[in-house]
Amino acid sequence: MMGRSKWLVLLLVVAVLFSACAKKQTTPITEEAPAQVASPPTEQAPPSEKAPVVEEKPAQAVITLQDIFFDYDQYNIKAEFKDVLTKNAELLMANPDAKLLIEGHCDERGTAEYNIALGERRGKAALDFYTAYGVKLERLNWISYGKERPFDAGHNEDAWAKNRRAHMVIQ
Numbered sequence: 001m002m003g004r005s006k007w008l009v010l011l012l013v014v015a016v017l018f019s020a021c022a023k024k025q026t027t028p029i030t031e032e033a034p035a036q037v038a039s040p041p042t043e044q045a046p047p048s049e050k051a052p053v054v055e056e057k058p059a060q061a062v063i064t065l066q067d068i069f070f071d072y073d074q075y076n077i078k079a080e081f082k083d084v085l086t087k088n089a090e091l092l093m094a095n096p097d098a099k100l101l102i103e104g105h106c107d108e109r110g111t112a113e114y115n116i117a118l119g120e121r122r123g124k125a126a127l128d129f130y131t132a133y134g135v136k137l138e139r140l141n142w143i144s145y146g147k148e149r150p151f152d153a154g155h156n157e158d159a160w161a162k163n164r165r166a167h168m169v170i171q
Contacts (some may be wrong), residue, residue, distance in 0.1 A: 061082060063091050063098055063166035068126060069161065070105070075121035085126060088168060089133035100135075102126045102142040103167040105149060107160035112146055119144030124168040141171075 068081035080098065092098055104119030104160040123142030133136050151167075152159035 012089065043148060048078070063095055063170050065091060065100070065170065067165045067167045069078040069096055070166075071165045072109075072160070072164065073118070075118060076124050079126055082129075082133045085129045087135065088134055089130050092130065092135045092139070093133075096139075099171040100130070101169040101171050102140065103149075103169060104144040104146075105151070105163055105165050105167060106147045108147045108155070109160065110147070112148070114146050115146035119146045121165050122164075126168075 027061065055168065066084045068084055092100060102123040104121070104123030106115035106119050106122075110118070110123075120142070123144055127137075127140050127142050130140055147163070148164045150159070151165065152162040155158075
């Protein structure tokens, strides 16, 4: 008799489980757009006496530095760009948290190896100017891209002149 009651309990559990799994009603998809339902107006809770105070941080100043350009096969800073570097340095001094990456670039003439070295000397020349002005070396870094990232993809003197540059990137 004991075995029979176990089977009855098992059958009862299975029956309950199957009856609980009722067939779901599905809504057929129609081509018509659904009706717009107005959402109920939201009620604003009364201000609490202990509302958190949110302090807004002042917006970070956007610093834009100008690039400088070089003559063919040169890395010395031309007189006309010393004022540009001075203005850049003043902006850096006024924004002591700003860090600068100086990218050295070359035109497409010459080997990749030669242009990497020349781009490095161009970036280093700008870095030396900034440190002489008083910008801390810890805020400055430089890299050379040689001829790999031209500003102007042209193959003439006008394009080459735009590509021989030190590009200033605030980090």
